[in-house]
Amino acid sequence: MRVLLLGGTAEARALAARLYPDVDVISSLAGRVPDPALPAGPVRIGGFGGEAGLRHWLTVHDIDCVVDATHPFAATITAHAAAACAELGMPYVVLSRPAWTTENVITAASNAEAAKIVARHHYSRIFLTTGRSGVSAFADSDALFVIRVVTPPEPETLPRRHRLVLSRGPYRYEDEYALMREFRVEAMITKNSGGAMTQPKLDAAAALGVAVVMIERPSLPAGVQTVSTVDAAVDWLTAIPGVPVIPVR
Structure with missing residues (x-):
């Protein structure tokens, strides 16, 4: 089981630390920030070339599922990932931290x-x-x-x-x-x-x-499954056949 973790956030780094080395996980960073904070495990940096490029990359690299833990405003990569995974029939989840309350703003x-x-x-x-x-x-x-x-x-x-x-x-x-x-x-x-x-x-x-x-945050693609915590993302992953038991760290 190989997981692509779309990252760049604190939650993505925390999830990578939970998964690696027990799960074959590759973290992907957009590369817009110099000297980024790197997660545990293998990392790729840069874009995929749109939805078609991402779909090709997922196929060539034998990815089995995708966790999207990008920034809540990274709408383009989320749209591409949702569409590519839907086309491939690949499990996909968005790890989206809870929004702030808009009271008094x-x-x-x-x-x-x-x-x-x-x-x-x-x-x-x-x-x-x-x-x-x-x-x-x-x-x-x-x-x-x-x-x-x-x-x-x-x-x-x-x-x-x-x-x-x-x-x-x-x-x-x-x-x-x-x-x-x-x-x-x-x-x-x-x-x-x-x-x-x-x-x-x-x-x-x-x-x-x-x-x-x-x-306000951009809307997520219709029908996308979401989780709000790293623990919930781990639970989502462990429900997929082939994912090993992920120890508590």
């Missing part, structure tokens, strides 16, 4: 809608934590953006007034609180990624009275 369907919201509310100092790909939606704003990313965005996508903070989580509440106070942040724009790793920024925003604009 302003929700937006996209980066573009979030940009309209902050303009409508006339926020002048904004903490932007949507990742480098979402920065361009705010390029025409006159507000000051504190932009936290792992790697710098392309210069032409940046707002006129900005400060770059290059860092990688997890983040502590005390540091998030201090950052928002230092820059006198009025509003924070974030994706509804869920999970404990970046929860402190929401707690700090609530303590400081900072408005939160939260971009």
